[in-house]
Each structure stands twice: as C-alpha cells, then as structure tokens.
Amino acid sequence: MNDDVRLCERCKAAIPPERVEALPDTYLCTTCSKAVGGDFEVTVVPDNMSKGGSIKKNYGGWSIQKKRRTIRPVEGTQAAEERGAGPKETP
C-alpha cells in the first residue's frame, strides 16, 4: 500500500495517505481542499416544492446533490488573481 501515493490535481503535492484513506474520492490535498472548498460542490434541494406561485412553506424533505468540483491547476488561479479577478467559482 506504500505506492498508493496520490498527487493533488491542483498543486501536484502528495496527498497525505490518511486523507486518501478517509476520502477515497479525493483529488485534492488538504490545503487545496480548504482553498477551494472541497472536492465536491454540495447543494441541498427541496424534494417537494409547493405549487408554483404558492407562498405555503415547503414541508417536503431535502436532498443533497453532490457534484465534483472543477479543479483548475494552481497556476491558473494565481494568474486570475494577478489580473484582479480574484478567486472565482466555476458553476
């Protein structure tokens, strides 16, 4: 299991094996995960909306949608920040 070293998609650093073990889906090192907000974009959506136009509260359940975040190499992010665009989330 020692050659199970994964490199971060963003900064190409080795991802700590403990992180890979805990999050087998991860493509990011701990630092980049914090910087971009994690591997996944998580959205909570209501299961059962009221009729259109109704102001009644929604008593339905909630679902969690998880989608893999677009990871850009760290060089691209720095270039964008230098242009004054700042960190930008891609949809």
Ligand SMILES: [Zn+2]
């Ligand atoms: Zn990284």
